Amino acid sequence: MESDDCTQFDAAFRAFLQAYPSFEGTRVLDELRATEYERLDRCGHIYLDYTGGGLYAISQLQKHHALLADCVLGNPHSTNPTSLAMTELVERARRYILKYFNASPDEYVAIFTSNASGALKLVGESFPFEPGDHYLLTFDNHNSVNGIREFARVREAEITYVPVMLPDMRVDAARLAGYLGLARPGGHNLFAYPAQSNFSGVQHPLDWIAQAHAKGWIVVLDAAAFAPTNRLDLARWQPDFVPLSFYKMFGYPTGVGCLLARKSALAMLRRPWFAGGTITVASVQGDKYYLAANEAAFEDGTLNYLNLPAIEIGLKHIQAIGIDTIHERVRCLVGWLVDNLVALKHSNGRPLARLYGPPTTDHRGGAATANFYDVTGQAIDHRLIEQRANQANISLRTGCFCNPGAGEIALGLSKPELIACFNQPSDRLTLDDFRLCIDGKSSGAVRVSVGMVTNFADVYHFLQFAEGLLDQMSVRVTT
Numbered sequence: 496m497e498s499d500d501c502t503q504f505d506a507a508f509r510a511f512l513q514a515y516p517s518f519e520g521t522r523v524l525d526e527l528r529a530t531e532y533e534r535l536d537r538c539g540h541i542y543l544d545y546t547g548g549g550l551y552a553i554s555q556l557q558k559h560h561a562l563l564a565d566c567v568l569g570n571p572h573s574t575n576p577t578s579l580a581m582t583e584l585v586e587r588a589r590r591y592i593l594k595y596f597n598a599s600p601d602e603y604v605a606i607f608t609s610n611a612s613g614a615l616k617l618v619g620e621s622f623p624f625e626p627g628d629h630y631l632l633t634f635d636n637h638n639s640v641n642g643i644r645e646f647a648r649v650r651e652a653e654i655t656y657v658p659v660m661l662p663d664m665r666v667d668a669a670r671l672a673g674y675l676g677l678a679r680p681g682g683h684n685l686f687a688y689p690a691q692s693n694f695s696g697v698q699h700p701l702d703w704i705a706q707a708h709a710k711g712w713i714v715v716l717d718a719a720a721f722a723p724t725n726r727l728d729l730a731r732w733q734p735d736f737v738p739l740s741f742y743k744m745f746g747y748p749t750g751v752g753c754l755l756a757r758k759s760a761l762a763m764l765r766r767p768w769f770a771g772g773t774i775t776v777a778s779v780q781g782d783k784y785y786l787a788a789n790e791a792a793f794e795d796g797t798l799n800y801l802n803l804p805a806i807e808i809g810l811k812h813i814q815a816i817g818i819d820t821i822h823e824r825v826r827c828l829v830g831w832l833v834d835n836l837v838a839l840k841h842s843n844g845r846p847l848a849r850l851y852g853p854p855t856t857d858h859r860g861g862a863a864t865a866n867f868y869d870v871t872g873q874a875i876d877h878r879l880i881e882q883r884a885n886q887a888n889i890s891l892r893t894g895c896f897c898n899p900g901a902g903e904i905a906l907g908l909s910k911p912e913l914i915a916c917f918n919q920p921s922d923r924l925t926l927d928d929f930r931l932c933i934d935g936k937s938s939g940a941v942r943v944s945v946g947m948v949t950n951f952a953d954v955y956h957f958l959q960f961a962e963g964l965l966d967q968m969s970v971r972v973t974t
């Protein structure tokens with residue numbers, strides 16, 4: 496940086512510390528970034544997509560590779576010595592996950608899946624929906640939670656969406672009680688919501704879990720976006736199903752997730768098939784199979800077993816830093832980001848950005864989503880923002896982030912408008928067809944998300960990038 500830039504940066508940093516003094520207590524993460532994540536600064540990356548995926552520390556790789564280099568590990572579905580050694584590592588990973596989330600092994604099991612979506616599919620395909628049962632979910636949900644409605648639909652269960660409201664994108668607490676009253680008495684009722692929105696960063700209340708239980712719901716708490724920077728204590732909060740992706744928590748490995756399941760709720764599920772590893776006995780001529788107990792009944796075929804020991808390594812990495820330290824750092828950084836983003840104004844006084852989600856750090860996580868407007872008040876296409884950000888080596892995300900319900904509310908897309916687009920004769924609808932159909936309305940937004948090793952400079956550089964959009968007319972996206 497030039498010396499003027501340095502002075503400006505230093506002044507901004509001082510103002511930040513004044514506004515968020517608790518950031519000082521998270522400085523251990525700056526030290527860690529300089530060593531374990533040194534590649535970020537060496538390559539000049541401004542990584543702001545932690546809701547998309549976390550980043551790994553070099554030592555996580557080293558510890559995992561050392562273990563693999565040291566051991567001879569076979570497929571765990573057997574009793575030979577290398578298989579037994581692997582089985583012990585698999586069970587150890589399982590125990591560690593439960594311990595990390597303070598989940599009693601008497602109450603919860605950890606089922607390995609390939610990601611959070613795989614965990615959600617296990618619940619959806621096995622939930623014993625019957626005609627008249629209910630699937631209740633918030634508008635604000637990832638598509639892998641929305642997708643469960645297709646299992647509910649074929650089994651003739653009712654499907655109800657609970658709306659979220661602008662500008663904060665929260666659910667109206669008074670109306671939630673009414674929705675929870677929709678449970679069919681004695682039926683199989685499933686309620687699903689995200690502990691943290693991957694669209695707006697809103698953290699929906701965890702005390703909905705007990706409220707929903709009291710009204711007869713089985714609760715899916717999607718913690719994929721929440722767990723990386725928040726404490727989830729399953730001794731205190733007791734959702735029935737919790738899907739997770741580990742790469743979102745600590746970057747490595749990909750391809751491994753889990754479903755934390757309460758044993759009592761797991762016992763309700765009816766698997767639609769059996770597979771290698773899920774049965775005690777299956778017969779061809781006898782035309783019969785017997786499912787294994789607990790998690791084994793839900794893990795189809797061979798697990799991604801060599802990657803499982805990396806989970807304990809990743810969880811220990813978070814514990815060594817402290818999840819509360821990570822949480823506080825993210826709170827400070829996203830607070831500063833949002834404060835400054837909403838304050839940016841063109842010289843004619845028009846705001847640069849419209850934020851979708853809470854403008855304060857109260858019950859919000861590290862994702863901030865907005866659209867940008869030019870000096871005339873015209874929305875700047877989110878794809879243009881992405882192109883410009885790419886040129887500045889800033890990794891952010893644009894679109895609807897697989898969360899169409901939150902997107903529709905944020906962007907003001909109404910049901911009749913959407914139905915008109917979906918009632919066209921063709922079987923296929925490309926994103927470009929959809930854009931044309933909604934005629935000039937934004938089809939997406941820009942998401943900036945901070946995480947474990949974000950530093951002040953990342954946020955500062957993003958805000959400078961945003962300032963660079965001030966007083967400009969928007970131009971076309973180059974395709």
Ligand SMILES: Cc1ncc(COP(=O)(O)O)c(C=O)c1O
Nearest residue numbers: 610611612637689693719720740
């Ligand atoms: C809240 C939420 N739920 C579920 C998912 C799905 O995760 P995965 O793609 O790892 O299956 C995501 C991914 O971004 C998410 O943010």
